[in-house]
Amino acid sequence: MNYRHGYHAGNFADLLKHTALCELLRLLTAKDKKLFVLDTHAGAGGYDLGSEQARRTGEAEAGIARLTAEARAGMPAAVVRYIAAVQAYDRKFGPSRGALQRYPGSPRLIRAALRPGDRFVACEMHPQEALLLKREFAGDRAVEVRQADGYHALKELLPPVERRALVLIDPPFEAIDEFERLARAVRHGLRRFPIGCYAIWYPIKDEAAVSSFFASLSEVKCLRMELDLGPRVPEGKLAACGLVVINPPWKFEEAMREALPWIAARLGDGVRAAFFASSASADPDARK
Numbered sequence: 679m680n681y682r683h684g685y686h687a688g689n690f691a692d693l694l695k696h697t698a699l700c701e702l703l704r705l706l707t708a709k710d711k712k713l714f715v716l717d718t719h720a721g722a723g724g725y726d727l728g729s730e731q732a733r734r735t736g737e738a739e740a741g742i743a744r745l746t747a748e749a750r751a752g753m754p755a756a757v758v759r760y761i762a763a764v765q766a767y768d769r770k771f772g773p774s775r776g777a778l779q780r781y782p783g784s785p786r787l788i789r790a791a792l793r794p795g796d797r798f799v800a801c802e803m804h805p806q807e808a809l810l811l812k813r814e815f816a817g818d819r820a821v822e823v824r825q826a827d828g829y830h831a832l833k834e835l836l837p838p839v840e841r842r843a844l845v846l847i848d849p850p851f852e853a854i855d856e857f858e859r860l861a862r863a864v865r866h867g868l869r870r871f872p873i874g875c876y877a878i879w880y881p882i883k884d885e886a887a888v889s890s891f892f893a894s895l896s897e898v899k900c901l902r903m904e905l906d907l908g909p910r911v912p913e914g915k916l917a918a919c920g921l922v923v924i925n926p927p928w929k930f931e932e933a934m935r936e937a938l939p940w941i942a943a944r945l946g947d948g949v950r951a952a953f954f955a956s957s958a959s960a961d962p963d964a965r966k
């Protein structure tokens with residue numbers, strides 16, 4: 679387990695995943711009913727953008743920094759809300775000095791959206807990252823941090839007593855069988871709790887692996903969206919990724935169809951956002 683999200687926090691993959699996460703949380707907490715949130719691969723919780731890790735890759739500079747530099751006029755509402763959540767986290771560490779100093783990981787974005795009575799479990803397996811995550815939420819009784827395998831937690835914690843859940847699955851894809859493990863976990867989760875909302879991030883490096891992952895979910899109705907930086911990305915670096923949302927709430931698709939192309943245009947020429955109506959088709963012609 680070598681992956682550290684500190685190298686990648688605030689990059690293009692986070693822009694996709696976290697804009698969507700903020701929207702899902704907003705829509706799912708709009709109803710006056712309790713929500714259970716499970717973050718299966720939570721990371722450290724929050725990241726210092728001035729750290730050696732972040733400066734070495736420059737991914738936040740090429741990602742979130744491009745969005746925070748934009749004027750709010752004409753910005754899609756989902757992006758405005760996402761940036762507001764990012765800046766609110768940054769302000770916890772002191773008054774703004776212009777550029778962002780800190781970036782919130784998924785657990786921080788989730789925590790900020792929780793209402794009294796909602797429940798949140800964040801799993802992180804790496805001992806060092808889990809320790810950082812525990813420190814991030816020390817004394818906060820609204821967050822249960824587990825140093826645990828998120829795939830096991832998914833089996834253990836579904837169905838939730840609340841009967842409403844958002845499950846974020848964001849693996850590092852270091853293991854060669856990660857897609858297979860992921861597919862098994864999602865199918866298992868759906869068997870236990872078919873009405874849950876599942877948001878699953880995936881890298882696009884091996885098209886065949888992505889296709890067979892979606893083939894394994896061919897019966898599942900979902901919204902799939904992707905962000906592709908194009909051919910200028912150096913060899914070996916992640917150039918494209920996607921997020922699939924099973925059982926998305928009403929209005930989610932509309933918000934993302936407005937937000938994602940706008941984000942893509944801010945990331946550079948040739949950066950593309952694509953939407954697939956459902957997992958049943960992996961054919962690019964299905965892109966709208």
Ligand SMILES: C[S@@+](CC[C@H](N)C(=O)[O-])C[C@H]1O[C@@H](n2cnc3c(N)ncnc32)[C@H](O)[C@@H]1O
Pocket residue numbers: 679681682683695718719720721722723782783784785801802803804807826827828829848849850
């Ligand atoms: C992509 S990062 C998570 C980023 C985080 N979700 C965010 O958006 O801020 C993936 C994390 O999963 C952890 N991890 C790897 N395998 C795991 C497993 N089976 N269960 C829980 N965490 C795992 C890694 O240590 C890493 O911190």
